Amino acid sequence: MTMLEELTDPMLTSPWVVRDVEQETSDTFSIRLEPRDGDENKPYRFRPGQFNMVYLFGVGEAPISVCGDPARLGTIRHTTRIVGTVTRHMGRLRPADTVGIRGPFGTAWPMEEAEGKDVILVAGGIGLAPLRPVMHTITENRDKFGRVILFYGARTQEDILYRKELEGWASSLDLEVFATVDRGTLGWHGNVGVVTTLIKRGPIEPGNSIVMICGPEVMLRYSVQEILGRGLSESQIYVSLERNMKCGIGHCGHCQLGPEFVCRDGPVFPYTRVARQLNVVEL
Amino acid sequence: MLKDILATHPLLRKLSPDTRSLLHDCAIEVSIKKDEYLLKTGENADRFYLVQHGSVALQIYDPRIGSIEFMTVQENDVVGWSWMFPPCRWHFDAMAKEDVSAVQVDGVQLLLRCETDYRIGYQLMSCFSQIMMERLVAARLQMLDLYGERNPEETERGTP
Numbered sequence: 104m105t106m107l108e109e110l111t112d113p114m115l116t117s118p119w120v121v122r123d124v125e126q127e128t129s130d131t132f133s134i135r136l137e138p139r140d141g142d143e144n145k146p147y148r149f150r151p152g153q154f155n156m157v158y159l160f161g162v163g164e165a166p167i168s169v170c171g172d173p174a175r176l177g178t179i180r181h182t183t184r185i186v187g188t189v190t191r192h193m194g195r196l197r198p199a200d201t202v203g204i205r206g207p208f209g210t211a212w213p214m215e216e217a218e219g220k221d222v223i224l225v226a227g228g229i230g231l232a233p234l235r236p237v238m239h240t241i242t243e244n245r246d247k248f249g250r251v252i253l254f255y256g257a258r259t260q261e262d263i264l265y266r267k268e269l270e271g272w273a274s275s276l277d278l279e280v281f282a283t284v285d286r287g288t289l290g291w292h293g294n295v296g297v298v299t300t301l302i303k304r305g306p307i308e309p310g311n312s313i314v315m316i317c318g319p320e321v322m323l324r325y326s327v328q329e330i331l332g333r334g335l336s337e338s339q340i341y342v343s344l345e346r347n348m349k350c351g352i353g354h355c356g357h358c359q360l361g362p363e364f365v366c367r368d369g370p371v372f373p374y375t376r377v378a379r380q381l382n383v384v385e386l
Numbered sequence: 387m388l389k390d391i392l393a394t395h396p397l398l399r400k401l402s403p404d405t406r407s408l409l410h411d412c413a414i415e416v417s418i419k420k421d422e423y424l425l426k427t428g429e430n431a432d433r434f435y436l437v438q439h440g441s442v443a444l445q446i447y448d449p450r451i452g453s454i455e456f457m458t459v460q461e462n463d464v465v466g467w468s469w470m471f472p473p474c475r476w477h478f479d480a481m482a483k484e485d486v487s488a489v490q491v492d493g494v495q496l497l498l499r500c501e502t503d504y505r506i507g508y509q510l511m512s513c514f515s516q517i518m519m520e521r522l523v524a525a526r527l528q529m530l531d532l533y534g535e536r537n538p539e540e541t542e543r544g545t546p
Contacts, residue, residue: 294460300520
């Protein structure tokens with residue numbers, strides 16, 4: 104079976120080799136994957152916001168957002184946090200280990216719709232990972248987008264993800280980065296408070312803007328409230344949701360959210376499509 | 387200049403012209419150097435600040451750790467509302483994180499007017515209630531520790 108045929112079967116994993124593992128914070132790490140020898144022409148492409156099912160042989164499978172640069176073909180980067188069995192074992196991966204990949208799955212951030220508009224990104228915690236490809240796409244095609252504003256909230260300064268990259272974006276003259284931490288600790292001189300407080304005073308001009316939000320669902324709901332309070336409409340907002348995704352193709356139903364399957368119809372949704380469901384308890 | 391600041395400040399948008407005029411009579415522009423304190427816990431709460439430029443750390447002092455910043459207040463934010471409520475003592479410290487320019491308003495005079503003119507009192511209370519609500523929501527979200535330890539049964543995708 105050729106690699107192309109492999110990818111046409113969404114339930115079949117393809118083997119990828121760990122090139123390096125980078126510790127991002129105390130409980131969060133990134134892995135970079137490369138094709139196995141002989142598979143270098145593997146046609147892996149993804150769009151910002153999509154995810155892979157990452158399979159650890161003998162352990163299990165977990166859905167992880169792809170957080171690399173969509174323009175860099177041939178490698179896959181995942182950032183994840185240790186929250187369960189699979190990610191705990193993922194944290195023990197070493198270069199040259201092999202993992203199985205199915206994907207990419209799901210919907211993407213609306214990059215084409217964002218062209219010509221101001222782009223407002225709101226990320227909380229590890230929610231920055233699924234938005235990282237958006238930042239890559241924007242920085243590589245900077246003239247296609249208007250003002251770019253990133254609001255990012257982390258738990259403490261030690262939990263800030265991609266710190267060097269954030270500092271690089273912040274020092275860029277044509278990107279505006281506002282970071283905050285929930286808890287100020289010694290040595291942190293930046294903003295303290297939840298990310299929603301940044302939205303309240305950020306330099307937002309509602310007219311020609313598009314908003315992409317990724318983070319814990321509570322943060323997401325309150326961020327939407329603040330965005331609406333700044334004069335934007337629900338139709339300008341996109342959110343990335345997380346549910347218990349298993350099959351990745353909308354067959355098993357584990358990730359069902361009302362009429363939607365998050366793995367197939369999401370994870371990126373127009374807010375208008377899921378606004379009602381987000382306020383239903385236990386959905 | 388002061389008049390312009392009060393006329394355009396988001397917090398004061400809904401005030402009537404006479405209430406804004408009263409504020410103007412009670413207000414002065416001030417500069418606070420980096421690391422200087424605007425307020426100290428336990429001291430007499432007799433004023434509030436409308437921050438124009440710079441940022442202010444709201445802090446609690448813990449003898450084991452030192453000063454813990456729990457919120458940063460910035461341009462167009464307000465520092466201080468304990469002047470409205472007996473016993474009119476500051477509950478927290480407020481320290482300039484950088485050079486700050488602000489409008490300082492005499493809370494004692496304002497409070498006296500509020501006691502005799504309920505219309506002014508209502509307008510000011512409406513303004514400050516809005517801030518209190520926003521701070522309460524923010525504090526509750528902070529308490530939830532949204533990015534903290536998670537239930538192992540939660541999913542493992544790259545999003546939180």
